[in-house]
Amino acid sequence: MIVQAIFFYLFACICVGSAFMVIASRNPVHSVLFLILAFVNAAGLFVLMGAEFLAMILIVVYVGAVAVLFLFVVMMLDVDFAELRQGFFQYLPFGMVIGGIFLAELVLVVGAWTLGSNLPLESPIPAHITNTEVIGLVLYTRYVYFFELSGIVLLVAMIGAIVLTLQHRVRVRRQKISSQVSRSRATAIEVRTVRPGQGLEGNA
């Protein structure tokens, strides 16, 4: 039990610390790297809670895809962050007002609201199956409709990406690998006899 507590505080501290560094660090690449650190520690927290599936998904999706994509965007786009920060003090009062409103709302939420009375606070999961197994049990049966629909949504996203980016320009020279590979000696080499002192004529 004490080991679990130690790891909890370890992960939680690094998570909060690196989350702070995400917004505090001056270099955007460092920010993204801290973001990845925060994700990994959050995954650790999930493992401590016994939600190993969520932990792995968090690493695969957020660290493997989203954060790396972020990193690429940050490094490839030439965003001048110094210029972005210039309006900081100009917008500060407005930002403080918005922040104040959100803080007040949070206080209200924590202070006054109660959760719905029939909300199941603890889901009854049998002890002998892991939570990954439980997801597998319902994903293709009870929730097959949502699963298939998500697949179609992703298909549309893929078609959309192709439609919007693939362009057959007329005057682009393309490499035709098949015709390159299928060249034989007969089509590639021409033997010409060159007479001394005259050189080749025509399009050699």
Add this chain to the structure above:
Amino acid sequence: MNTITTLSSLQPILPEIVMAVGAMVLLMIGVIGGGKGTGVNLLSTLLLLAVAAFVYVFQPNQTQLFGGSFVVDEFARYLKLLALLSAAGTMLLSLDYLQTEHQQRFEYGPLVILSTLGMMVLISAADLIALYLGLELMSLALYVIAASNRNDVKSTEAGLKYFVLGALSSGMLLYGASLVYGFTGTISFAGIAKAAGAGGIGLIFGLVFLFVGFCFKISAVPFHMWTPDVYEGAPTPVTTFFASAVKAASIAMFVRATIVAFPAITHEWQQIVVFVSILSMALGSFAAIGQRNLKRLMAYSSIGHMGFALVGLAAGTAEGIQGVLIYMAIYIAMTLGAFAIILSMRRDGKLVESIADLSGLARTHPTQAFFFGALLFSLAGIPPLAGFFAKFYVFLAAIHAGLYILAVLGVLTSVVGAYYYLAIVKVMYFDDPRPAFAPMPYSVRLVLAIAGLINLLFFAYPAPLIGAATAAAKSLF
């Protein structure tokens, strides 16, 4: 609850399966067949019409699948027919446009089909996850086809604007959905209705955020800002799709979620709907007056019309929902007709879209001018055209529900709206003629003829539509 044991138990969802598989098959035909995609887009139109016929003939009356996530009832059937028919109408309008504007590509048809599939899921959705997935499926395809003309800056702008704001509104809707789930402990509409009896401020917060998402999709004030730019920038057939099928599906989502999930807090949401409705009607009427571009004008007109449709929802009764359904059917017929006219305004090989270009249309193209004039009178709500009956039923429901102020304001704003519709009629009939337009393509003529005849002759035989709308409205209560 209906568990899936055999393949035949999937029969209620067969239209959706046909749409999904059909879209994939058509994509493969497009990829393997090569070519410009004329054939694929024609086949897409036929598929939409075939599924519409199937839904009309075979759809069972009252079933649910997948633990209540997917509901088939009269309401779903009515709106699915509307969405499918307006999608087919859009495709008919697109066929010639894509060819003459050199934007022909085979992905267009399948994307319209997939978007319509999203609408069907949305219309049948009876829990929050299905609702969100349907909404995203519909919207994602829309973002793509809005930006499909990449050589045009306005089209790209339209796609990007719609995408960014759509993502924001989806975020709001999800936030609302999570709050509703948190305070009721369930995602199914029926479950929410049971748990909502206790009320509570958290649930109302969730409801408000859900409404933000809904209002964005139907472009009701104050979430309408994107509408004129997107409508103007997107290719005209795509704008037709936005103004017809998308509106039908979004209204369906709005109505089902509100009526089925929140009957216990009717008083709370009624205030919001009344407020949104009045603002939309007013903005739709006043902001359209200064417009010179027909597509922008139609955008403001659609904002106003959504306000009128919401009058029926504000009533919150079966009669009000019946009004909304009749309104949507007639509104879609009017919109398809009006856009058929806009698509036929081709002069010197280019599409023109300003009101001044219609000048003297009555002398150069008398039939076209007559149909457009009738559609405009109908949009303004002048009897005995269909548009009058649409407004009549929603206002009647509002008065029966005791919402007198709303009904009076609605009538007043529709008088203001009549001004700008009739101003176009004046330009067509009394101004000096301009050079004639190119002849209308046959597919566009077909859409215009059907839409025009529905508008002109609705008063003679209204029974089928009103009967269907009554049955559909009853199935929700």
